[in-house]
Amino acid sequence: MKRWVRPFFATARLWLRFMATDRFMLFCVFFQPFFIAVTVMYMLRHQPSFDPVYVVVGSGLTGIWSVVLFDGTWAVQSERGYGTLELVVGSPASMAAIVAGKLAAGVVFSLTSMAFCYGIGAWLFGYEIAVREPAPFLVALVLAIVSLGAMGVLLAPLAILARAIGRFFTILEHPVYIFGGFLFPILLLPGWLHPVSYALPPYWAAVALHGTSSGDLGGVELLGVCAALIGSSVACILLALPFFRLVERRARVDGSLALT
Amino acid sequence: MPAIVLDHVRRVFHTSTGLIRRKHKDVIALDDLSLDVGDGELFGLLGPNGAGKTTTIKILTTLLIPTAGRASVLGHDVVRETGEIRPRIGFVFGGERGLYYRVTGRDNLEYFAELYAVEPRRIRARVDELLALVGLTDRANEKVEGYSRGMKQRLHLARTLLHNPPVLFLDEPTIGLDPIGARELRETIERLHEEGKTIVLTTHYMFEADALCDRIGIINEGKLVALGTPGELKRLVSEKSVVEIETFGAGDAQLTRLRALDFVASVAVERRELRQLLRVQTELGERAVPRLVAVLDGLELGRVAVREATLEDAYVHLVGRLE
Numbered sequence: 001m002k003r004w005v006r007p008f009f010a011t012a013r014l015w016l017r018f019m020a021t022d023r024f025m026l027f028c029v030f031f032q033p034f035f036i037a038v039t040v041m042y043m044l045r046h047q048p049s050f051d052p053v054y055v056v057v058g059s060g061l062t063g064i065w066s067v068v069l070f071d072g073t074w075a076v077q078s079e080r081g082y083g084t085l086e087l088v089v090g091s092p093a094s095m096a097a098i099v100a101g102k103l104a105a106g107v108v109f110s111l112t113s114m115a116f117c118y119g120i121g122a123w124l125f126g127y128e129i130a131v132r133e134p135a136p137f138l139v140a141l142v143l144a145i146v147s148l149g150a151m152g153v154l155l156a157p158l159a160i161l162a163r164a165i166g167r168f169f170t171i172l173e174h175p176v177y178i179f180g181g182f183l184f185p186i187l188l189l190p191g192w193l194h195p196v197s198y199a200l201p202p203y204w205a206a207v208a209l210h211g212t213s214s215g216d217l218g219g220v221e222l223l224g225v226c227a228a229l230i231g232s233s234v235a236c237i238l239l240a241l242p243f244f245r246l247v248e249r250r251a252r253v254d255g256s257l258a259l260t
Numbered sequence: 261m262p263a264i265v266l267d268h269v270r271r272v273f274h275t276s277t278g279l280i281r282r283k284h285k286d287v288i289a290l291d292d293l294s295l296d297v298g299d300g301e302l303f304g305l306l307g308p309n310g311a312g313k314t315t316t317i318k319i320l321t322t323l324l325i326p327t328a329g330r331a332s333v334l335g336h337d338v339v340r341e342t343g344e345i346r347p348r349i350g351f352v353f354g355g356e357r358g359l360y361y362r363v364t365g366r367d368n369l370e371y372f373a374e375l376y377a378v379e380p381r382r383i384r385a386r387v388d389e390l391l392a393l394v395g396l397t398d399r400a401n402e403k404v405e406g407y408s409r410g411m412k413q414r415l416h417l418a419r420t421l422l423h424n425p426p427v428l429f430l431d432e433p434t435i436g437l438d439p440i441g442a443r444e445l446r447e448t449i450e451r452l453h454e455e456g457k458t459i460v461l462t463t464h465y466m467f468e469a470d471a472l473c474d475r476i477g478i479i480n481e482g483k484l485v486a487l488g489t490p491g492e493l494k495r496l497v498s499e500k501s502v503v504e505i506e507t508f509g510a511g512d513a514q515l516t517r518l519r520a521l522d523f524v525a526s527v528a529v530e531r532r533e534l535r536q537l538l539r540v541q542t543e544l545g546e547r548a549v550p551r552l553v554a555v556l557d558g559l560e561l562g563r564v565a566v567r568e569a570t571l572e573d574a575y576v577h578l579v580g581r582l583e
Binding site: 002003006007009010011014017018021022082083084086087088089090091092093098249252253254255257 | 273274315318321322323324325343346347351353355357358359360361362363367370371372374375376377380419
């Protein structure tokens with residue numbers, strides 16, 4: 001409890017304040033989804049099957065995913081940059097809880113990008129945007145952000161354990177937009193690539209959010225998608241914990257907690 | 261039972277350079293270091309840069325694992341029992357880093373109070389109390405990025421006291437502070453010592469160690485070269501006097517000639533812009549002055565004085581002898 005819950009919420013609170021003044025995060029959350037939403041709405045506005053809520057949800061997902069990816073990859077490194085890594089590792093708090101708190105803050109903060117994209121669609125393009133199944137959509141939203149946050153928690157120690165690979169994690173940003181089906185259905189991809197999407201938690205997050213917002217997903221199918229989100233969250237956290245222990249052990253052996 | 265025990269601790273850092281034909285090198289930071297610190301003791305750890313002081317502190321604060329040997333804090337092993345040690349210690353590493361700059365000093369303290377599981381309803385009062393202790397009450401709600409170096413140092417000290425730990429590790433806590441700020445910090449350290457806390461202090465300021473510490477360990481190149489009270493260490497050079505000679509333009513050649521004299525125990529140089537202050541330890545006292553001046557013939561000399569040896573002279577004697 002003391003090692004996990006309080007550090008988690010304290011870090012989330014602190015990081016929300018940090019993000020509100022971080023220009024890069026503001027870019028991820030507002031400007032990038034803005035350009036994506038405007039471009040896609042402009043491109044598809046004459047399509048008969050165009051559904052603006054799909055674009056709002058998809059653009060919002062791009063903002064959430066960007067924050068998760070960059071926050072997860074840099075969660076530990078940023079502490080090293082501030083010179084606080086030794087202080088948080090040397091405290092009784094769990095490093096995994098601290099990273100999870102950061103990601104929770106990032107995901108909550110990035111939810112504003114979905115609201116921002118809604119505003120673009122409603123006020124700039126004049127669409128009537130309505131979520132058709134509000135209650136299932138809210139459940140799907142909570143599970144989606146938990147799932148994406150959990151994936152970020154897994155990325156954090158991996159980015160440290162394999163630094164050379166960790167640097168390349170950031171190039172996952174745009175492929176996941178496509179494989180996750182954020183803005184276009186993965187049916188547009190060749191069938192042999194579909195298993196890649198199925199293996200990604202962001203894909204199930206997109207299915208849940210798109211499905212409940214359009215009203216196409218319900219009953220057993222919805223339960224199945226929710227189970228996939230819960231399962232992937234648990235799997236990511238369970239995988240991350242031994243990696244965090246390994247990161248700390250290796251850092252204590254190598255003496256790599258400080259920059260100097 | 262001692263609060264802190266280092267038992268034949270060795271720490272080696274592996275480094276490598278090059279891309280294809282990588283060259284590996286081992287740097288020995290600590291070499292068979294053994295010492296203990298008593299409960300409630302204020303122990304000073306002195307040594308030149310790279311001697312192993314910070315490595316020692318990092319091992320004791322569970323941030324580094326020794327390559328060989330054992331270390332314990334309050335009876336708990338620093339490698340295996342980190343969960344027992346971390347809530348019971350506090351540590352400060354000298355310098356300005358280690359704070360969240362974009363939030364206030366109060367935010368920093370409240371955050372670390374949560375990480376250290378300070379009782380929630382006590383956090384605000386405890387933070388206020390510590391801000392007052394380190395003289396930051398008036399600036400508590402300003403962002404840390406606007407703090408001076410001294411204010412950041414004081415905030416570090418407040419952070420380390422949040423959970424009222426019985427053992428403190430202070431690694432050069434007064435570095436970079438103005439004289440008044442450093443004196444106030446030393447007074448705070450004295451008060452903490454009086455409260456019964458066990459404190460390990462590293463510093464480059466000999467007068468600070470002399471004034472504060474119950475015992476001092478001097479390490480050089482990872483080895484313990486002397487251990488004792490400030491008085492015991494000073495007695496190592498009590499039979500020697502120090503001749504201080506101010507020179508203009510003294511170079512390596514003159515220093516080498518001085519060190520070669522059979523009655524000279526050590527020579528330390530403090531450079532002050534165009535001047536150099538040479539501190540020569542010798543058993544001859546005033547009688548050495550004419551012979552020393554003769555060696556420096558041709559150089560412009562300033563003040564020449566003879567005085568009794570201090571802890572700093574003992575340190576120079578011990579560390580300089582090994583160079």
